[in-house]
Amino acid sequence: MINKLVEKIQKTHAPIVVGLDPMMNYIPDHIQKKAFAEYGETLEGAAEAIWQFNKEIVDHTCDLIPAVKPQIAMYEQFGIPGLQAFKKTVDYCHQKDLVVIGDIKRGDIGSTSAAYATGHIGDVTVGGQTYTPFGEDFVTVNPYLGSDGVQPFIDVCKEQKKGLFILVKTSNPSSGEFQDKLVDGKPLYELVGEKVAQWGADCMGNQYSYIGAVVGATYPEMGKVLRKIMPKSFILVPGYGAQGGKGADLVHFFDTDGLGAIVNSSRGIIAAYKQEEYTKFGEEHFGEASRAAVEAMIADIDGALQAVK
Amino acid sequence: MINKLVEKIQKTHAPIVVGLDPMMNYIPDHIQKKAFAEYGETLEGAAEAIWQFNKEIVDHTCDLIPAVKPQIAMYEQFGIPGLQAFKKTVDYCHQKDLVVIGDIKRGDIGSTSAAYATGHIGDVTVGGQTYTPFGEDFVTVNPYLGSDGVQPFIDVCKEQKKGLFILVKTSNPSSGEFQDKLVDGKPLYELVGEKVAQWGADCMGNQYSYIGAVVGATYPEMGKVLRKIMPKSFILVPGYGAQGGKGADLVHFFDTDGLGAIVNSSRGIIAAYKQEEYTKFGEEHFGEASRAAVEAMIADIDGALQAVK
Numbered sequence: 001m002i003n004k005l006v007e008k009i010q011k012t013h014a015p016i017v018v019g020l021d022p023m024m025n026y027i028p029d030h031i032q033k034k035a036f037a038e039y040g041e042t043l044e045g046a047a048e049a050i051w052q053f054n055k056e057i058v059d060h061t062c063d064l065i066p067a068v069k070p071q072i073a074m075y076e077q078f079g080i081p082g083l084q085a086f087k088k089t090v091d092y093c094h095q096k097d098l099v100v101i102g103d104i105k106r107g108d109i110g111s112t113s114a115a116y117a118t119g120h121i122g123d124v125t126v127g128g129q130t131y132t133p134f135g136e137d138f139v140t141v142n143p144y145l146g147s148d149g150v151q152p153f154i155d156v157c158k159e160q161k162k163g164l165f166i167l168v169k170t171s172n173p174s175s176g177e178f179q180d181k182l183v184d185g186k187p188l189y190e191l192v193g194e195k196v197a198q199w200g201a202d203c204m205g206n207q208y209s210y211i212g213a214v215v216g217a218t219y220p221e222m223g224k225v226l227r228k229i230m231p232k233s234f235i236l237v238p239g240y241g242a243q244g245g246k247g248a249d250l251v252h253f254f255d256t257d258g259l260g261a262i263v264n265s266s267r268g269i270i271a272a273y274k275q276e277e278y279t280k281f282g283e284e285h286f287g288e289a290s291r292a293a294v295e296a297m298i299a300d301i302d303g304a305l306q307a308v309k
Numbered sequence: 310m311i312n313k314l315v316e317k318i319q320k321t322h323a324p325i326v327v328g329l330d331p332m333m334n335y336i337p338d339h340i341q342k343k344a345f346a347e348y349g350e351t352l353e354g355a356a357e358a359i360w361q362f363n364k365e366i367v368d369h370t371c372d373l374i375p376a377v378k379p380q381i382a383m384y385e386q387f388g389i390p391g392l393q394a395f396k397k398t399v400d401y402c403h404q405k406d407l408v409v410i411g412d413i414k415r416g417d418i419g420s421t422s423a424a425y426a427t428g429h430i431g432d433v434t435v436g437g438q439t440y441t442p443f444g445e446d447f448v449t450v451n452p453y454l455g456s457d458g459v460q461p462f463i464d465v466c467k468e469q470k471k472g473l474f475i476l477v478k479t480s481n482p483s484s485g486e487f488q489d490k491l492v493d494g495k496p497l498y499e500l501v502g503e504k505v506a507q508w509g510a511d512c513m514g515n516q517y518s519y520i521g522a523v524v525g526a527t528y529p530e531m532g533k534v535l536r537k538i539m540p541k542s543f544i545l546v547p548g549y550g551a552q553g554g555k556g557a558d559l560v561h562f563f564d565t566d567g568l569g570a571i572v573n574s575s576r577g578i579i580a581a582y583k584q585e586e587y588t589k590f591g592e593e594h595f596g597e598a599s600r601a602a603v604e605a606m607i608a609d610i611d612g613a614l615q616a617v618k
Contacts, residue, residue: 021421024435032436041436073417073424077433079442080396084389105417107451108382109481112330115382124386126333127341127350133388142416144453145479146486170454172418177455177504181497183490188497192487238418 001137001163002205002212002234005099006259008066014298015258015305017101017236018061018290019266020089021071022050026271028283031056047081050074053286054089057270058096060287061294067099069236069264090135101236102136105167107149114152121153121162138163140214140236143192147199154199154211163210163234166199168192168226171216171239189222193229200233208234208260215253217245217263224252227260235261240297241268247300251308258305269293310446310472311514311521311543314408315568317375323607324567324614326410326545327370327599328575329398330380331359335580337592340365356390359383362595363398366579367405369596370603376408378545378573399444410545411445414476416458423461430462430471447472449523449545452501456508463508463520472519472543475508477501477535480525480548498531502538509542517543517569524562526554526572533561536569544570549606550577556609560617567614578602 009015024032024046032049039045058068070093075086093100106116118124119133141153141164153164169179169189179189193213200209209232215223217239227235235253239245240263253261272278272293273286281289318324333341333355341358348354367377379402384395402409415425427433428442450462450473462473478488478498488498502522509518518541524532526548536544544562548554549572562570581587581602582595590598 023420036436041438043433043435043440043442046433046435071417071421071424073415073421073428077424077428077442078435079428079433079440080389080393082428082442083392087389105451106382106414108380108414109479111332112380112382115380115386119382119386119388119391124352124355124388126352126355126387127345129350131352131388133352133386133391142414142451142453144451144476144487145481146483146488148481148483149479167453170418170458172454172457174455174457178453178497178501179455181490181492181500183492183497188487188490188492191490195486 001099001161002208002210005066005234005262006205006207008099009259009262012064012066013302014065015254015262015301016065016294016297017067017069017262017264018057018065018269018294019069019071019264020054020057020270021074021266022053022270023074024049026267026274027053028273028286030284043078043081046078047085050078050082051085051088055092056287057290058093058098060291062096062098064291064294064298065098067101067262068093069101069103071103071266087134094135099138100136101138101140101165102134103140105140105142107142107145109145110148110152113149117153117156122156122160138165140165140167142167143195147195150199154203157210158203163212165212165214165236166192166196168196168213169215169219169222171218175216190225190229193226196233197230200230204232208232212236214238217250220249220252223250227253237261237263241265247304250301251304254305263301265297269297310408310470311517311519314375314543314571315514315516317408318568318571321373321375322611323374324563324571324610325374325603325606326376326378326571326573327366327374327578327603328378328380328573329363329366329579330383330575331362331579332383333358335576336362337582337595339593352387352390355387356394359387359391360394360397364401365596366599367402367407369600370578371405371407373600373603373607374407376410376571377402378410378412380412380575396443408447409445410447410449410474411443412449414449414451416451416454418454419457419461422458426462426465431465431469447474449474449476451476452504456504459508463512466519467512472521474521474523474545475501475505477505477522478524478528478531480527484525499534499538502535505542506539509539513541517541521545523547526559529558529561532559536562546570546572550574556613559610560613563614572610574606578606
């Protein structure tokens with residue numbers, strides 16, 4: 001799957017991923033009204049609105065981008081119907097040949113991590129039958145429990161040719177509270193980065209490992225260091241746009257050939273129609289606003305990468 | 310909710326929680342056959358088997374125990390139908406007046422943690438209506454992202470009088486890989502423990518804070534230290550039984566009045582009928598085997614607590 005991601009990035013010249021993290025207040029009124037008219041003001045109604053919103057954004061951007069990253073929390077907050085919309089979104093993105101990164105940040109002791117890996121990137125057996133419960137291509141994983149919590153995800157990746165992005169340095173303001181603590185003179189995130197490099201060493205695709213890392217766009221200096229610590233790990237970079245990261249800050253997350261990282265934007269793309277720059281499209285045409293925002297993001301990041309070539 | 314948990318522990322004299330972590334190979338053949346006859350060898354069939362299995366265990370143990378802890382991964386691996394069985398289990402346990410600890414180990418950046426908190430211990434608004442998506446009483450939270458990843462869970466706890474158990478030192482063999490690293494001469498888990506004590510300080514119930522901690526039974530010396538670092542935090546102690554912890558090892562997780570900790574056993578209770586000690590009950594009567602295992606666990610832990618009084 002890492003090879004497919006790399007090929008799609010090379011084809012689109014877009015090392016970006018659209019974060020499908022729908023909040024109700026991003027969803028235009030006409031979509032909400034239609035969904036509520038059909039299902040009522042229920043969890044099912046909210047799920048239908050989310051699904052229709054996602055579909056329109058995917059339809060307007062899928063030819064420009066290699067991948068999407070649905071954040072499962074935004075679906076899980078609407079209970080079972082929300083998770084049905086998550087699954088429908090994953091399936092639809094696969095139909096559109098997009099790589100799907102499930103942002104699930106799971107992680108537990110061995111047998112429990114194995115169950116999460118089965119559910120999200122593996123197959124489950126019931127009697128004599130086999131099913132694919134959620135079927136993402138990559139998932140994000142929390143490393144706090146150590147190797148035996150991560151290994152079951154790696155095992156399923158090897159079997160299924162799927163991939164991981166392991167949290168190394170997250171984009172939020174207080175990520176440093178534990179992640180930056182010095183251990184033998186080195187910040188904890190560097191130790192985690194070294195582990196990611198080790199875990200990934202025997203999971204190689206053509207150029208990069210199946211086992212990647214999450215490093216926030218909001219910490220470009222740390223990204224530069226981590227790029228060197230994990231030379232074969234693809235880096236998923238959240239925090240662009242709404243959280244503060246800019247294209248020029250991100251060049252050191254990439255290798256000199258412009259590969260090695262993929263930058264996520266969620267709100268900046270999916271709620272683009274609410275930004276001054278894109279209000280001209282109008283709420284009705286929010287999908288076109290998202291497309292314009294994707295084009296601007298590609299230009300920003302590709303421009304920054306070309307400038308340092 | 311922490312007050313309810315304490316009251317129920319005082320009433321049952323059982324500082325224990327039954328981990329409802331069903332694996333298909335724990336579920337007796339007669340339950341599986343019946344479920345598959347009705348729903349086929351499908352995800353729905355697996356979910357029905359899990360639900361019937363849980364129901365029988367809850368029916369046979371609910372008068373002896375204060376709380377249950379369903380591990381959501383074991384349900385999530387069966388996709389949407391699995392999560393429906395999770396929700397059904399949570400609701401049924403509430404009918405039986407049990408405190409439900411959702412073992413979800415979620416944790417993300419602020420806005421995303423807020424969505425998880427809404428989904429699991431909060432209410433969500435759709436148009437003019439309010440719904441309770443999963444409705445657990447407590448959830449487990451991963452602290453790796455720091456304060457702004459934990460705060461939204463705390464905010465919902467305050468609103469809803471719910472509670473948290475934050476991962477401090479987990480029970481698995483490689484938990485030390487990051488958690489034991491020395492930061493200024495102190496292991497990281499102690500730093501996390503200090504944060505848990507701080508976060509909990511303004512969330513007090515009568516005697517303990519709403520904000521508790523997870524500390525593995527497999528590390529009793531660390532439990533002793535953490536008990537002192539977090540004097541007002543209830544400690545959820547996984548790893549008893551199958552993972553190796555014993556009653557006598559656990560006394561220092563408790564305060565001198567026998568409160569302050571609650572010990573989880575999953576496999577040791579729910580798959581008791583497979584253990585030599587309980588085979589006399591037979592597979593058909595697996596619920597009675599679980600009841601006997603609960604009685605033995607209470608005697609072990611209560612005995613150990615009485616011995617140090």
